[in-house]
Amino acid sequence: MYPQRTGLILWVSDSRHTKQLEKFGTIHYVSKRMHYVVLYVNSDRAEEATKAIQKLSFVKKIERSYRNEIRTEYNSNVPDKANLYT
Structure with a gap:
């Protein structure tokens, strides 16, 4: 299985040195x-x-990125309004 990953957003002064971040x-x-x-x-x-x-x-x-903390399972407790317009 894949390891759990965390995203980091790094603000840099110069983008030429980004090769050093690969390690x-x-x-x-x-x-x-x-x-x-x-x-x-x-x-x-x-x-x-x-x-x-x-x-x-x-x-x-x-x-730090909060992407893996956002809930992605949705439930539809809202009534369907399509029946009101028929």
Whole structure:
């Protein structure tokens, strides 16, 4: 089975140094215009990776992605309004 992954959004001062981030995880996207990198790391090593990445000189700010915490199972408790218009 696949390991649980956590997304990190890294705001960088220069996008030329993003190659160095590959040793921490998988680079998903690099925005050269807005200067950020989306990096996926294993959840069990996310804290360690965040501390190590923060020490890099070209990293300005690190934000954690909340995508895996969003509920994706929906229930339809709302009554169907299609019957009202027939």
